Amino acid sequence: MSAIVSASDVTKTYDGGFQALKGVSLDIMEGEILALLGPNGAGKTTLISIICGMVNMTAGRITVGGHEITTDYRAARRLIGLVPQEIALEPFEKVINTVRFSRGLFGKGRDDAYLEKILRQLSLWDKKDARIKELSGGMKRRVLIAKALAHEPRVLFLDEPTAGVDVELRRDMWEIVRGLKADGVTIILTTHYIEEAEAIADRVGVINAGEILLVKGKAELMTQMGQKELWIELSEPLEAVPKALSQYNLRLCDQRRNLIYTYDTKGERTGITKLLSEVAKAGLTLKDVATSQSSLEDIFVGLVEEQSA
Numbered sequence: 001m002s003a004i005v006s007a008s009d010v011t012k013t014y015d016g017g018f019q020a021l022k023g024v025s026l027d028i029m030e031g032e033i034l035a036l037l038g039p040n041g042a043g044k045t046t047l048i049s050i051i052c053g054m055v056n057m058t059a060g061r062i063t064v065g066g067h068e069i070t071t072d073y074r075a076a077r078r079l080i081g082l083v084p085q086e087i088a089l090e091p092f093e094k095v096i097n098t099v100r101f102s103r104g105l106f107g108k109g110r111d112d113a114y115l116e117k118i119l120r121q122l123s124l125w126d127k128k129d130a131r132i133k134e135l136s137g138g139m140k141r142r143v144l145i146a147k148a149l150a151h152e153p154r155v156l157f158l159d160e161p162t163a164g165v166d167v168e169l170r171r172d173m174w175e176i177v178r179g180l181k182a183d184g185v186t187i188i189l190t191t192h193y194i195e196e197a198e199a200i201a202d203r204v205g206v207i208n209a210g211e212i213l214l215v216k217g218k219a220e221l222m223t224q225m226g227q228k229e230l231w232i233e234l235s236e237p238l239e240a241v242p243k244a245l246s247q248y249n250l251r252l253c254d255q256r257r258n259l260i261y262t263y264d265t266k267g268e269r270t271g272i273t274k275l276l277s278e279v280a281k282a283g284l285t286l287k288d289v290a291t292s293q294s295s296l297e298d299i300f301v302g303l304v305e306e307q308s309a
């Protein structure tokens with residue numbers, strides 16, 4: 001897969017002197033769904049706004065489909081659709097005209113068959129002649145997506161598509177996003193919801209305080225999440241991990257009273273039964289055992305805390 005959007009060393013200092021982005025480098029691969037996860041004020045909207053040409057970067061370089069966004073703005077912008085966070089639509093306009101108008105803005109010729117396809121995909125076709133003000137909040141969000149897709153972009157940015165929407169609409173949105181990916185659209189969505197990133201992303205990028213902390217395949221993150229720890233509390237503290245148990249890579253902590261064994265929950269065998277019998281064979285007496293699992297949330301919180309320390 002090649003990168004369709006490539007950002008290198010992008011910085012943004014707003015007029016008041018606030019540095020919202022501190023050297024962001026990121027490659028977005030053609031055809032993927034990338035979730036940008038970060039707390040409030042992390043810089044997600046700033047980054048998207050820069051890529052979409054609505055905010056100027058202070059330094060750095062960004063290309064979209066090989067077009068440099070400052071020197072080759074029109075060509076780059078034509079490849080991008082943006083679904084903004086806020087609903088800003090003309091209330092008295094009909095749905096179909098709203099979408100047609102957006103297509104026209106990019107200099108694309110009229111193509112009613114294409115517009116019908118996207119309106120059907122978004123379950124808006126039977127509302128095509130309704131005025132925006134007659135639509136529910138969820139439908140207005142769908143119209144925003146239809147507008148963003150009207151000029152057949154290859155990359156779609158969704159800025160917090162499910163902020164403040166109910167669970168049902170959130171699931172509908174995820175279905176829509178999956179459908180667009182199947183059509184070959186590259187999708188970048190920003191979110192506060194770890195659950196959302198888990199549900200639909202191929203890769204997850206974590207951004208905090210203007211810096212990208214990691215970008216990883218979801219499967220890889222899930223493997224990390226799949227790691228569980230078994231805590232074995234002993235009645236007596238140990239000097240060291242007994243040699244007979246060396247194959248388990250145990251850690252000794254909490255005043256040498258706890259042995260910690262890390263295992264993979266997705267593995268065929270956890271090795272726990274064997275370990276416990278060998279612990280007994282080594283003459284150690286157990287006081288208690290407990291397990292803990294790290295989640296994407298733990299990883300995320302850990303990363304953000306580490307950065308602010």
Ligand SMILES: Nc1ncnc2c1ncn2[C@@H]1O[C@H](COP(=O)(O)OP(=O)(O)OP(=O)(O)O)[C@@H](O)[C@H]1O
Pocket residue numbers: 014015016018020038039040041042043044045046047
């Ligand atoms: N026009 C502006 N002038 C000055 N500071 C700004 C401006 N726009 C954003 N900021 C600041 O830049 C930082 C990043 O904001 P941004 O909107 O990019 O964050 P975000 O990650 O999208 O947050 P949220 O999840 O709350 O939307 C914030 O501290 C914000 O206050």
